[in-house]
Amino acid sequence: MIKDVEQQQGIRSQRSGMNDYLASAARSIPPSGIRRFFDLVSASKDSSIISLGVGEPDFVTPWRYRDAAVYSLEKGKTQYTSNAGMPELREAIAHYLHDRFQLTYDPAHEMLVTVGGSEAIDLALRALVEPGDEVLVPEPTYLPYSPISTLSGGVPVGIETFAKDQFKLTADNLRAAITPRSKVLILCYPSNPTGAIMTYEDLLPIAKVVEENDLIVISDEIYAELTYESRHVSFASLPGMRDRTIVVSGFSKAFAMTGWRMGYACGHPDLIAAMLKIHQYTVMCAPIMGQVAALEAMTNGMEDMYRMIESYNQRRRLVVQGFRDIGLPCHEPQGAFYAFPCIESTGLSSEEFASRLLLESKVAAVPGYVFGRGGEGFIRCSYATSVAQLMEALERIGNFLNKLR
Amino acid sequence: MNELQTKILDLLKEDARLSSATIATMLGAEEAEVSSAIEEMERDHVIVKYAAVVNWSKVDEDKVTALIEVECSPERGHGFESIAERIYLYPEVKSVYLMSGAYDLCVEIDGKNLKEVASFVSNKLSTIESVISTKTFFILKKYKQDGIIFEEFEDDHRLLISP
Numbered sequence: 001m002i003k004d005v006e007q008q009q010g011i012r013s014q015r016s017g018m019n020d021y022l023a024s025a026a027r028s029i030p031p032s033g034i035r036r037f038f039d040l041v042s043a044s045k046d047s048s049i050i051s052l053g054v055g056e057p058d059f060v061t062p063w064r065y066r067d068a069a070v071y072s073l074e075k076g077k078t079q080y081t082s083n084a085g086m087p088e089l090r091e092a093i094a095h096y097l098h099d100r101f102q103l104t105y106d107p108a109h110e111m112l113v114t115v116g117g118s119e120a121i122d123l124a125l126r127a128l129v130e131p132g133d134e135v136l137v138p139e140p141t142y143l144p145y146s147p148i149s150t151l152s153g154g155v156p157v158g159i160e161t162f163a164k165d166q167f168k169l170t171a172d173n174l175r176a177a178i179t180p181r182s183k184v185l186i187l188c189y190p191s192n193p194t195g196a197i198m199t200y201e202d203l204l205p206i207a208k209v210v211e212e213n214d215l216i217v218i219s220d221e222i223y224a225e226l227t228y229e230s231r232h233v234s235f236a237s238l239p240g241m242r243d244r245t246i247v248v249s250g251f252s253k254a255f256a257m258t259g260w261r262m263g264y265a266c267g268h269p270d271l272i273a274a275m276l277k278i279h280q281y282t283v284m285c286a287p288i289m290g291q292v293a294a295l296e297a298m299t300n301g302m303e304d305m306y307r308m309i310e311s312y313n314q315r316r317r318l319v320v321q322g323f324r325d326i327g328l329p330c331h332e333p334q335g336a337f338y339a340f341p342c343i344e345s346t347g348l349s350s351e352e353f354a355s356r357l358l359l360e361s362k363v364a365a366v367p368g369y370v371f372g373r374g375g376e377g378f379i380r381c382s383y384a385t386s387v388a389q390l391m392e393a394l395e396r397i398g399n400f401l402n403k404l405r
Numbered sequence: 406m407n408e409l410q411t412k413i414l415d416l417l418k419e420d421a422r423l424s425s426a427t428i429a430t431m432l433g434a435e436e437a438e439v440s441s442a443i444e445e446m447e448r449d450h451v452i453v454k455y456a457a458v459v460n461w462s463k464v465d466e467d468k469v470t471a472l473i474e475v476e477c478s479p480e481r482g483h484g485f486e487s488i489a490e491r492i493y494l495y496p497e498v499k500s501v502y503l504m505s506g507a508y509d510l511c512v513e514i515d516g517k518n519l520k521e522v523a524s525f526v527s528n529k530l531s532t533i534e535s536v537i538s539t540k541t542f543f544i545l546k547k548y549k550q551d552g553i554i555f556e557e558f559e560d561d562h563r564l565l566i567s568p
Binding site for chain 2: 034042049053054055056058142143144318321366387388
């Protein structure tokens with residue numbers, strides 16, 4: 001007995017700081033590189049800074065959706081909803097996905113409303129990944145996939161994509177990364193940060209590799225509505241891919257509802273059931289006011305959405321032309337609201353470039369290296385900002401480049 | 406009105422100072438095409454004028470605006486056209502609309518003060534022969550005009566950098 005106590009005390013005394021209490025997985029995931037840059041930008045407290053670093057729409061949520069939420073609050077709709085989300089919202093999402101992307105899901109068993117697309121990604125990875133499983137992540141990419149895989153004991157495997165391929169994932173690159181432990185492939189197209197899209201023809205060979213290697217795909221299609229030259233093709237709509245794919249999407253980007261945290265996941269009923277279990281224990285349900293606003297967006301909000309997309313497209317053309325005019329090569333982003341110009345010609349690293357651009361020319365853009373492999377040599381510039389600000393920013397970047405040359 | 410012209414109007418109505426080159430880039434069109442579409446719309450008086458939207462309450466100048474409901478009897482052969490013309494030719498009249506409903510013309514007028522507006526109504530407007538009656542409503546505050554909200558508020562609450 002005494003020995004036991006001594007042993008326990010022994011263990012305690014080995015812990016010298018609070019970090020020692022942390023689970024090793026939590027300790028091992030790196031802090032977000034974007035956060036570091038955020039601190040640099042906020043520290044300057046300079047109101048003349050134009051930020052192209054914002055990953056969200058510059059539109060406020062259309063009044064129609066806000067009004068629906070306000071009205072429901074007045075009526076006292078403040079309760080939990082069913083775990084999977086309000087049935088009428090799931091019905092509406094099912095109709096929407098069918099109309100827009102030829103996807104057919106049973107709203108009762110194949111769909112789950114989540115707290116943002118982020119929760120859906122977390123649930124999907126937690127439901128699928130076991131210690132040692134490899135999660136294939138085409139990069140440069142949105143940040144959370146790798147850290148969340150690590151938290152589940154998985155091993156994230158970055159697959160570099162290249163400007164020469166318009167940052168598309170190719171079957172060869174995918175094949176080269178596959179090992180016997182490969183289990184999950186993440187697809188995030190239209191892509192944050194590159195603006196790349198994958199067409200039906202691009203996805204077909206990927207589907208073949210997925211099938212051959214018995215992979216499961218988490219397809220993050222949050223930017224699905226934001227494509228400008230062709231309609232988005234959902235990976236789940238490819239032959240044989242529906243049951244191998246968890247489609248993740250949400251209202252943040254296309255419907256300008258970032259702060260509401262409204263997302264959803266669709267997939268095979270067994271996968272959704274597993275995700276629903278985790279969702280029940282962790283968040284119960286997505287907030288009802290967000291669900292009400294999302295329902296309004298689904299049922300009466302398409303016109304507002306089209307108007308916003310048209311406006312992004314105009315600004316996209318302006319920004320891509322602008323970068324080319326000032327001598328920064330920029331592949332044509334066909335989706336999302338980011339341009340990803342190449343800054344290699346300046347001889348600076350993306351971090352040096354972004355820091356100096358911020359300090360010397362008061363323009364904030366996110367250095368490409370934070371988005372993983374293949375991001376170095378580029379900067380991410382969001383064009384979800386007013387035309388006047390974009391034009392001013394382009395002029396400042398042009399002057400900055402002239403100073404460097 | 407073709408699709409390009411409609412899109413140009415949508416952009417110009419938000420910012421009349423956009424150059425043809427910028428508009429062309431934004432719409433994925435040729436600059437010459439945009440310039441000639443704008444010229445055509447100017448010639449046809451589709452685009453009547455490029456003017457600033459001013460929030461006059463910020464200008465240190467006394468100014469009142471009133472909306473006047475005017476009931477009048479139409480003239481044979483001319484309807485309301487010649488009465489409307491008699492009214493809109495006054496420089497203090499900013500706008501004149503023919504209305505459906507309880508009255509006929511809605512007249513918006515600017516004056517330095519209440520007295521000036523009152524004097525216009527009693528001396529000029531009411532004395533026009535076919536004018537039967539007028540009701541004057543003074544505008545106390547403008548919140549929104551031509552789709553533009555005047556209230557000052559921080560319209561970008563976003564974090565400067567987000568993933």
